[in-house]
Amino acid sequence: MRRALMLGGCTALLCVWGSVNAQVWEALPTVAPAPADNPTTVAKVELGKMLFHDPRFSETGTVSCASCHNVMEGGDDHRPTSVGVHGVLGGRNAPTVYNAAFLSSQFWDGRAATLEDQAKGPITNPVEMGMKDLPAAMARIRAIPGYAPYFTAAFGPGEVLNIDNAAKAIAAYERTLITPNSPYDRFVRGDKSALNAQQLRGMQLFAETGCGSCHQGAIFAGPALAAGTPFLQKFPVVATSPLVAQYDLARDLGRAASTGKPEEEHLWRVPTLRNLTYTAPYMHNGAVKSLAEAVRVMASTQLARDLTPGQATDLATFLESLAGEFPQQTMPRLPPTPGDLLM
């Protein structure tokens, strides 16, 4: 699916880009890769969709994966930081689940190697779903008799109703949450009318400014690395940018907050740029409201570039062209709750 920009034809503009920098423009694949030990199947995806939308995985029975990763909107929760059980606030902006299947690591700090690993995290996080431990979460699911046949359909007979299979099913479902055929994708595939003049200016500026040194690849989140190899970058780099203080961008220590390693302070997994029009507000702390301002912040804090308002708008308009087609989904039907399973 990799396709150099020049392949689509060689207008003056495209040739300039080709000679000025090595940016490779890739369209989004329509199918996400799956690990060898968890091939995507219809039965797993259906079970995963059920579990993803089931609030009974949480202490109060009110918070599901979909609460903060709302697939009916942009796969996030349109809040600066999320609200978990008992109304408590989380510390970071919910990343979108759409196209997360293409990342080589998960969470803002890349601490989970795979979607399967990631799926187990929020369940026991006290500011997210708040279950005491994973066995307690699975006890909830086992107490709902209607789940057993779905686990058997997905994983065969025997003792299959366990957390690893639940995580596999959720991950299999998430691998279907991809958004191909954005205007950008159509442009890269050869439809030169898919982007307007302002978006083309923004695309050129994206390459010239150096955004693509980190935001590369099909989802603009870095090179295609093996699962478990996070593509990390320091943020903010230019600590003297006034925007760092304005948006409080240096308070969170990033990866060091979970690893405790001083050398990993302010390291972050590079996030995707797809569907940004659906995932405001921006940054790990959700402090930046508009896409044009987010572009200005990144140029200033990472590349020491002060963009003009016009440049920031052009760039934002290009990024808007990365909003793709969301899959149409049927609602899952969740099995009923026995009355003695109180939440």
Next chain:
Amino acid sequence: MRRALMLGGCTALLCVWGSVNAQVWEALPTVAPAPADNPTTVAKVELGKMLFHDPRFSETGTVSCASCHNVMEGGDDHRPTSVGVHGVLGGRNAPTVYNAAFLSSQFWDGRAATLEDQAKGPITNPVEMGMKDLPAAMARIRAIPGYAPYFTAAFGPGEVLNIDNAAKAIAAYERTLITPNSPYDRFVRGDKSALNAQQLRGMQLFAETGCGSCHQGAIFAGPALAAGTPFLQKFPVVATSPLVAQYDLARDLGRAASTGKPEEEHLWRVPTLRNLTYTAPYMHNGAVKSLAEAVRVMASTQLARDLTPGQATDLATFLESLAGEFPQQTMPRLPPTPGDLLM
């Protein structure tokens, strides 16, 4: 759609019932009636489905109608009482939204005449969605540009983006949330194999015990009255039943809590008995866990009848036959949130 029990044929059992009591067994219609000023249209239903599932109607952007009326499960939230914004607890068990279109009034105390009226209530309830007032809720929706075309499609051009139309759209969607073709419905329509022997015993017991004096009609929630005419009954009637204290059934004053009228103390709208297997726990306070126990409570507190465990189980098994077919639904696609619309 009204069909007397005897129409299906006259076995010994059926004739006994017919002579002993006047219970009329009705199947659930497959289409819900709509008021003259809000005919159900495809465009209204689609908009209503979006609004019903949109958490941005709530103060924190985390609670939608679907949070407590989860249509992926039984149209309720499988909790004794609901959790609203900031994690606060509501006072009563969330009633199912499924088949609510057939009720002549809404809320546990019947204080809303129509689905349209009901839809406006939770938005500003501080323990539910918690918006300051209805104009603030509509300001949220107006700030999301993607909603305007859907309102226009549903209600025509002009100033149509208002709370009355939002409520009409939600009500139109709710009128599609009906669950026909339960085993009971198939039995009433003539399929004598649809109920087993235990369910038939329970059905007879239902009639003989007098449950149907209140739980009559297609959804077992009372006679077909005009919209705005709540079918109210006193609960508990037998204040000396030990089950009243055991389940704290008399603390909530019912309709008097909202009207302030002493003569309306402990008056409640008779709830539907359909899909009870999906809506545990039971009663207005969600204090009763199992369906058989709920049957025992009702017989004791309303009819001064002490059912044997076998009778309660037979009756519960009949009620299980009222679980119908839930409509398959596609997920709505919610328009994106502008970054400056902070929640």
